[in-house]
Amino acid sequence: MSGAASRCGFVALVGAPNAGKSTLLNRMAGAKLSIVSPKAQTTRFRVLGILLRGPAQILLVDTPGIFAPRRKLDRAMVNAAWTGSEDADLTLLLVDARTGLTEQVGVILDRLQNSGRRVWLALNKVDTLAREKLLPLTASLTERVAFEQVFMISAANGDGVADLLDAVAAALPEGPHLYPDDEITDLPDRLLAAEIVREQIFLQTHEEVPYGTTVETESFAERPDGSVRIDATIYVARSGQKAILIGEGGARVREIGAKARAHLGQPLERPVHLFLNVKERSGWDEEGARLRAIGLDDPDRRQP
Numbered sequence: 001m002s003g004a005a006s007r008c009g010f011v012a013l014v015g016a017p018n019a020g021k022s023t024l025l026n027r028m029a030g031a032k033l034s035i036v037s038p039k040a041q042t043t044r045f046r047v048l049g050i051l052l053r054g055p056a057q058i059l060l061v062d063t064p065g066i067f068a069p070r071r072k073l074d075r076a077m078v079n080a081a082w083t084g085s086e087d088a089d090l091t092l093l094l095v096d097a098r099t100g101l102t103e104q105v106g107v108i109l110d111r112l113q114n115s116g117r118r119v120w121l122a123l124n125k126v127d128t129l130a131r132e133k134l135l136p137l138t139a140s141l142t143e144r145v146a147f148e149q150v151f152m153i154s155a156a157n158g159d160g161v162a163d164l165l166d167a168v169a170a171a172l173p174e175g176p177h178l179y180p181d182d183e184i185t186d187l188p189d190r191l192l193a194a195e196i197v198r199e200q201i202f203l204q205t206h207e208e209v210p211y212g213t214t215v216e217t218e219s220f221a222e223r224p225d226g227s228v229r230i231d232a233t234i235y236v237a238r239s240g241q242k243a244i245l246i247g248e249g250g251a252r253v254r255e256i257g258a259k260a261r262a263h264l265g266q267p268l269e270r271p272v273h274l275f276l277n278v279k280e281r282s283g284w285d286e287e288g289a290r291l292r293a294i295g296l297d298d299p300d301r302r303q304p
Ligand SMILES: Nc1nc2c(ncn2[C@@H]2O[C@H](COP(=O)(O)OP(=O)(O)OP(=O)(O)O)[C@@H](O)[C@H]2O)c(=O)[nH]1
Pocket: 015, 016, 017, 018, 019, 020, 021, 022, 023, 024, 035, 036, 037, 038, 039, 040, 041, 042, 043, 044, 063, 064, 065, 066, 124, 125, 126, 127, 128, 153, 154, 155, 156, 157
């Protein structure tokens, strides 16, 4: 590494819900750190991915999608996204090329335009449409915000991602690495376990059920045989949602548990025993304690 200066910095991935931010984080990190689903508003808090590119340590921050929030949970999610951008050295705006410049994207552009921050644009999902459609879309976006750089990528198949990583690595400020080079995230295992369960809920249930649900790890116990026992509670906002989550004879929650357990073995690097308990707790999405349990700040309490 002679000659090349050490670099390090935070890069926030921001965008409307479903733009592909978490897919891109996982692709860039080469590991599944953040959950992904076809539904909007999957990510609820910031997830850090730590990666090395030559002499640069890139600290990638996946954020919740930015939308017009109503519930306290939603407001906390959107705050977390903007804070991620404000704290970053570089903001990478992801726009879904298929849906283009929607009203939601317009609101984000307005705020970025006045932010005075370094902003790059990545048009994502370019695998889904013809190249000639990308030019007018790019023009309509770049006329709203003075992006430093523009990329066309597919987070799903990796097209353009290596070039983007090289450009990011070269653009970060010079300085020492802030995290050990062998770490890939700061996500605690308990939170990872809850997220993998929530991912299955987003994949296996529909309409308001995934949005009415939160998951908390109650205990995470190493066993003498090298396995781990995880007990998690699924909170639902209404009794109807509880019935759907449990399913006939417990079939749905069993399937959620089975799939989540299968996905946890690899990241936790040991056999997992997973026990799920479904509880009704109306108003959990307005409760500061439930938000803090997943690492969100209460938007109604001023931060010191
Ligand atoms: N075809 C295609 N699909 C993609 C691409 N990137 C992401 N997706 C899909 O888009 C959907 C949303 O992806 P996510 O990564 O969860 O999107 P997100 O921006 O993190 O969404 P929120 O967390 O809800 O804000 C998933 O079904 C992904 O598989 C891409 O490059 N091409």
